[in-house]
Amino acid sequence: MLDDLPALRAFAQIVAAGSMSAAARELELPLSVVSKRLAQLEKVVGLRLLQRTTRRQALTADGAMFHARVLRILEEVEQAESLLAHSRHQVDGLLRLSAPAELGRQHIVPIVADFQRQHPGLQVQLELTDTVVNLLETGQDMAIRFGSVEDPNLVVRRLAPNFRVLCAAPSYLQQQGIPVHPAELTRHCCIVIGDARRTEWRFGGREAASVRVAATFLTNDGQAAHALALQGAGLVVKSIWDVGDDLLAGRLQRLLPGHGMPAAPLQAILPHGRNLPLRVRLFLDFLQVRLTAAWRWDAVGDKNNAEVSLEVDQPR
Structure with missing residues (x-):
């Protein structure tokens, strides 16, 4: 009988962690215990769930189907536990989040720390990554992202306005001049986030334009791109x-303000919207209030532009 x-929890953690030794560390159990639990589970179901070698592991076809069911079972158990916690008016358990790296360091980390101080029984696992994570695969409670989401299986909640700006340091502009039209950007040093040396920067406003720029600096890290711009290395989106505080302080200067860029609102993405654990519901409300209170950049942006949502996860 299953x-x-x-x-089941050991099996789910082995898949999530990528190995039994990593799962053992996450579960704070001896490796022998985790291995024994997996062996017992495979014996009960009568199937091999994982193909294991000395270097890697992978789900078998049967294991992949079984894993999807196990995640649902564990979610139901977690919801039942959350209902009990709710009846006791306690917020505890593990809150699992992901957020863009730079936004996370600047804004999400202080919010998470304050929320946990209000609820000492809570544990928080925060992953900072500019990669779009699959919540259904990672088992995370929430992803904080820039941009719209097309997946109908996900639930979206708007957190705060956002818009993107083209900017550069005054030191760079003194040497290279200030562009007055998007077409001039091809003659400037450009800092590009991603893995493609050439990319399109698109502009709206009174005169729509699309400019294909070549990267003088190419990086996969948004904070590195930000630092390069502050060093006067070139233009960045x-x-x-x-970059709002840098614009207000004059460390960076916004360029082509009459040519707004497609916005990507700041949103919370949830794997589902029904029977959310109390910790997730309360943190979502707390996060929205704090981010709304943190908004302070009307002086450097167009209010209408901040409400436009045209693209998903554009460079930040």
Whole structure:
């Protein structure tokens, strides 16, 4: 009979962590215990769930189908536990989040720290990455992202406005001049986020334009791009959440303000919207209030532009 919840949790953690040794560390159990639980589970179901070698592991076809069911079972158990916590008016358990790296360091980390201080029984696992994560695969409670989401299986909640700006340091502009039209950008040093040396920067406003620029600096890290711009290395396109304070302080200067860029609102993405654990519901409300209170960049942006949502996860 399949009623061994610790074995199911061990199996789910092995898949999520990528190895039994990593799962053992996450579960704070001896490796022998984790291995035994997996062996017992495979014996009960009568199937091999994982193909294992000395270097890697992979789900078998049967294991992949079983894993999807196990995640649903564990989610139901977690919801049942959350209901009990709710009845006790306690916020505890593990809150699993992901957020863009630079936004996370600047804005999400202080919010998470304050929320946990209000609820000492809560544990928080925060992943900072500019890669779009698959919540259904990672088992995370929430992803904080810039941009719209097309997946109908996901639930979206708007957190705060956002718009992107083209900007550069005054030192760079003194040497290279200030562009007055998007077409001039091809003659400037450009800092590009991603893995493609050539990319399109698109502009709206009174005169729509699309300019294909070549990267003088190419980086996969938004914070590195931000730092390069502050060093006077070139022009960069960033979220106002990342560079807004630098614009207000004069460390960076916004360029082509009459040519607004397609915005990507700041949103919380949830794998589902029903029966959310109390910790997720309360943190979502707390996050929205704090981010709304943190908004302070009307002086450097167009209010209408901040409400436009045309693209998904554009460079920040």
